[in-house]
Amino acid sequence: MITVRNIEDIKDVIAGSCVTIGNFDGVHKGHQKLIHRTCSRAEARGLVSVVVTFDPHPLKVLSSDRNPPFITLTEQKLELLSQHGPQVCLLLHFTMEMAKLTPEEFVRKYLLDGVNMKELIIGYDYHLGKGRTGDFATLTRLGKENGFTVDRLDPVTIEDAVVSSTRIRDLVHAGHVWAVRPLLGRFYQVKGEVVHGMNRGGRLLGFPTANLKLMDELFPKPGVYANWVEVDGRVHMGVANIGRNPTFGNDALSVEAHLLDFKGDLYGRDIRVHFVQRIRDEKKFSGIDELKDRIGKDIELGRQILSQPEAEIQLTRPAFENGSTQNRQD
Incomplete structure (x- = not known):
């Protein structure tokens, strides 16, 4: 084109x-x-x-x-x-x-x-x-x-309703990302540059996350989602949190994605997060231990969701050309 x-x-x-x-x-x-x-x-x-x-x-x-x-x-x-x-x-x-x-x-x-x-x-x-x-x-x-x-x-x-941009926005806002796929013909996705966050994911919680500098305008309802995370045209299982990290008293909205079974440096790179299914609401936990336990359960749920045949993703184009495969999560 x-x-x-x-x-x-x-x-x-x-x-x-x-x-x-x-x-x-x-x-x-x-x-x-x-x-x-x-x-x-x-x-x-x-x-x-x-x-x-x-x-x-x-x-x-x-x-x-x-x-x-x-x-x-x-x-x-x-x-x-x-x-x-x-x-x-x-x-x-x-x-x-x-x-x-x-x-x-x-x-x-x-x-x-x-x-x-x-x-x-x-x-x-x-x-x-x-x-x-x-x-x-x-x-x-x-x-x-x-x-x-x-x-x-x-x-x-x-499903007896007209496909429209307004309908899609409403579903995404409500967190119904699974229902959006048949309307778009793809999973809803956001793109962002990986930047330094609060350095809590790997150091404090044991689950390193890629923190996105937000580039898009429409984001799903705050909560935890099972995702495919796309890096240099390759996809990885992931679990992402959208919200304000209430356990730590943050105010700013953030998107943080944990890539399963992945090691490497992602800082400064653009990645895409494809939203597959909502796992739960964002929640304020009593402390670090309760939060770590819940993240572990989220990851297992995410892995189960993404392992289902209907959750498979197919990429129709290389997303990032000339990309390095040396990646790391925060």
């Missing part, structure tokens, strides 16, 4: 394209259906498949005081989009000036003059342009006037 950020860099280059457009937060099963249909139609008609999306998310510009935490930031969103086969991603910088464009102006500037669109595939509830006035009927009219067709897909439902 080629990512283009400036429309001028691609203008007059594409002879004809099949386009889908959206925010694609999470690149969930509904988004994937749109992308797959776009790629299929492009191939059938000899067109270029194009995904159009935005950075920052329009809500950050239009309602900065009421933003939800986003499932995927731009880097991860582009990575996930590329896995589903589009040839081009047009990543548009969203501004207040863009928000003021009418549907006619947006379609002409970016989709017709920009990528020579011949077919547009949209989701069941997608709107574009000023005041969200570019609905299916409006886009269909514009298509008849400008020589492109418009196809609107039905919503994707799982």
Whole structure:
């Protein structure tokens, strides 16, 4: 997938394209259906498949005081989009000036003059342009006037409910990470740089942890989770704690992952934590001994969960290129 950020860099280059457009937060099963249909139609008609999306998310510009935490930031969103086969991603910088464009102006500037669109595939509830006035009927009219067709897909439902970014956020917030997997087609994940923590995991408790510098916006409900932890494209069993370490009186939110059966130095490296299943709430313990005993039980539960066939993980890409395998936990 080629990512283009400036429309001028691609203008007059594409002879004809099949386009889908959206925010694609999470690149969930509904988004994937749109992308797959776009790629299929492009191939059938000899067109270029194009995904159009935005950075920052329009809500950050239009309602900065009421933003939800986003499932995927731009880097991860582009990575996930590329896995589903589009040839081009047009990543548009969203501004207040863009928000003021009418549907006619947006379609002409970016989709017709920009990528020579011949077919547009949209989701069941997608709107574009000023005041969200570019609905299916409006886009269909514009298509008849400008020589492109418009196809609107039905919503994707799982367990009798529509797959949506809002539904996924609510489940993650509630700690229901296992229920998120069928909606995303993957485990929910966060990425972060391993930094020095309080140096309590290995030294004080006997369970070294990788402390993440938080890079993502959406985190599961505080508690202990069974995880796959990805380092340099390899995955390791793990148990992670999200919370404020109430036994030690901390205030700051932290994500600490213990990698099972692992030795090495992780400081300064980026790792991914894939959340498989919640084990328990975060709890304030009476002291170190009670906490150590509980962590030992958490690790055994985590190992049992991750050993089940349904908890297996498959990576579709090398996550970190040129990575060292010399790792260590704090």
